[in-house]
Amino acid sequence: MPDHVVTDPILTAEGIVVRFGDLTAVDRVDLAVQRGSIYGLLGPNGAGKTTLIRVLATLLKPDAGRATVAGIDVVEDPGLARTRLGLAGQFAAVDEYQTGRENVQMIGRLYRLSARESRQRTDDILERIGLVDAADRRVGTYSGGMRRRLDLAASLIGRPEVMFLDEPTTGIDPRSRVGIWDLVQDLVRGGTTVLLTTQYLEEADVLADRIGVIDHGRIITEGTADELKATMGGTIIEVEIDPAHRDEYETALAGVGEGETTFDEQRNLLRIPAREGAESLLAVGRALDRAELVPVDIETHKPTLDDVFLAVTDDTPSDDAPAPSDGQAPGRKARR
Amino acid sequence: MTTTTAPATSEPGSHIGLSEAFTDAMVITRRGIVRILRLPQLLVFATIQPVMFLLLFNFVFGGALGETLPPVANGEYINWLMPGLLVQIVTFGAGQTATGLTEDLSSGVIDRFRSLPMARSAVLAGRTLADLLRNAFVITLMLVVAVLIGFRWQASFAGFLGGVALALGFAFSLSWLMASLGLKIKNPEAVQSAIFIPVFPFVFASSVFVPTDTFPTWLQAFADHQPVTVVANAIRGLMLGVGALPAGQTVTGQVWLAVAWIVGLLAIFAPLAVRLYRRAVI
Incomplete structure (x- = not known):
């Protein structure tokens, strides 16, 4: 890692290793993310981004290493860590047959809020993401961008200190993308720390305070967008x-x-x-x-981040990389 | 998937007590019920299909079979059919537990749930409970239709209620079996074919529709000992009396056997499903 000093790390990882059979999906990853910042993990498909997020969000136990969220060890005490983190995965995990409001309220209840508190916070959140008018419609009628915003916002009801966003804008149109970016920046202004993965250099450039470029499970370079460009x-x-x-x-x-x-x-x-x-x-x-x-x-x-990316990542396209390296079953990949 | 992740058997400091686990399960149960009520294909499958089976089987086979049935059926095929059909319907419907779970797995909903500070048991408990309520609703609906077309229990009302309870118990234990299958297979399309095909021999090579004594010996050997027949016989014994059972069987004996199947299935598949859920990495 560069000699960058993180004075108030709210998210840390030390030597995280995840293996799927013979494949090392995450290979000795270290991370330290400053409280209240946006950290961007940039890498091609199959680079290990999703697997790393799954470890940090307590969904997967690493084969080696340790990680903490808000000072809580995610392996030792995942139950407590979950009260401090929020996850929005690669797919908008919202129920199509429930309304937007019902979806958010349900997540609120599962974050242990009382029914009343859950209702109140849901109103705030729907307003914040501009879904007040659509709140009582079933999510099945929502556009892709609306679903993503709802998915992201649903986790906010638990007021997590760290939000993990796995490719928050993959598969949505450019205009909705800007809407998600605004939401993420708004989140950070409210004090949340965000770790997001992306394949889009522009996204990392616009959003992330620091960027780690990940390929074949390893963070190959890290720095601010300007620092990375300067290396070129x-x-x-x-x-x-x-x-x-x-x-x-x-x-x-x-x-x-x-x-x-x-x-x-x-x-x-x-x-x-x-x-x-x-x-x-x-x-x-x-x-x-x-x-x-x-x-x-x-x-x-x-130089753009594109140049950095092309210079530091392997030039063989990693689309052929085995699917499990990104934590996906082949069947799921086919559904995209 | 050959991940080396150890199942999170104990999670120190999970801070989740019984009452929290109960609340979580109720939240997920509610979600399951909303899903059934709002997805038209599920509601149709849950209501129209069983009623159609009931009417078709009764009016198509009833005339031919009525005379050949044991006297306790009172010459009415519906009296013989209804207790068996309860088992058929819950067996056919059980697959919904599996497909619902695989859909949640592939849509990322399970990942979201696993990242929340909720009880690990809630997703499965909520899903199986919602499916139990669905079954209770379907059975009630079928019984109303059955009574309208002439079904009458021949033994006691208590026996009738006991029969309904057995059908629900069997449905609940099948839900956990199906939950395990769904979590193991993971793919929604694959799980549907994996369930649909074995369900047919279990339902048809049984005493659900006709007594097994006309089956060829080899088939009878299977039919008499498989759980669908055991539970169907127990319900029939409770609703119609001992005359509905093959010679040598007693109502009490059949009920205990059915309860043993239900408890046995639960004892195997409930822990298995929970274990699979904990390591459901997709």
Whole structure:
């Protein structure tokens, strides 16, 4: 981990390991999340994000390591930990045949609220998520975005100190996505700490105070969005090439720029992280000229989280990774 | 799934007492009842189908079979059929416990419940209790229709009530068996076919519709000893009297045997279902 100091960690993990048979889904993960912040776990499908959340939310016992929520060990005392945490999983786990209000009230009762308190808090929550008008309609009539908001808000009734959101915007339209983002930010303003997983770089960039990039069960890099971008150098130079001559280009450009040059096979782009944009661009030009290579195109841009992600994760798409690594049975995956 | 997760057998500091566990179970029971009332396909399955069975079997087979039945049936097939049909209906309906649970598993609802500070037993207790109430409702409805088309208990009213209680007890124990199956198989479609096929031989190769003494010997051997027949005979004995039972059986003996099946099924499948629920990782 970087030398970042978390002064008031409300969520911690030390050396968490989860194995499914031969597959290590979560591999010695450490975490420390500052109270009142949003931590984003960014990674491709099958990276171990869901499995890690399941451990932290007391659904799965790790094979090694320990984790605490609000100072409570989730393995030693899961019952107490559950009073302090809320979980909104990858699927909107709301009952279609109950109304929005009934769904939230039911969760309230299961958080041990009295019937009266549960009713009162439900009203507050429905107002907060803009579902007052739809509150007495069955959830079966809701749009995907409304269901997600309801699902997320249902857990809020227990006033959890830590909320786990597993891919809160996967599968919903862009406009509803912004609605969820607002809700998450609103939550944090109210003092809740959020750990969310996402495959969307933009989401992590907009929401997360700190980001951990996870792949093959390991957190490979961690920092704020700006820190992560800075590791890529100040500028990215993208050279579009004829892939038949990739080796010649790579030889010619070796040693130019800062850090590791990567190749995007889909778009035939060589990405070169560089500190000084103009100077490095000229250096690239001179190197190519010496080697008598004329690329299709050259562009420069400021690094995005995309670049970080592509640089640090394995470039083989992990969609083929065994399904259990994300804690899903194959049957469930097929239902998506 | 071959996870190495140890079942959370004891959870120190769960802080959940009996009264909390009861409240949680009631919340889930209510959820189950709302589900049955609001999903039209469930309500249809729960009400129209049993009544249809009752009417069809009675009017199609009644004429041909009425004369051949033991005298306690009073020449009316409905008197013979009704006690058996109670067992048939709860056996057919029991699969709903399994499908409901698998739906909750695949929709992530079980995950949500497991992340809440609620009693671990509540999801299963609530589900099976809601299904018991559904069965009580269906049985009441069937009995009303049966009385309208001529059913009369031939023994005592107490015997009649005892028979209904046995049917409900059997339904409850089957619910736990089905809960175990659902949690084991996990996939909603797979669980439906896994349940539907074995249910048929148990219901038809039994004394539900006709006495077993005309079956071929090999089939009779199975039919006489399987739980559907045992419970059907016990209910029939209670409602119609000892004359409805095969020679050598007593009402008390059959009732004890039926109770033993019910208790036995519960003793095996209730702990199994709870164990499977605790480690239901999907």
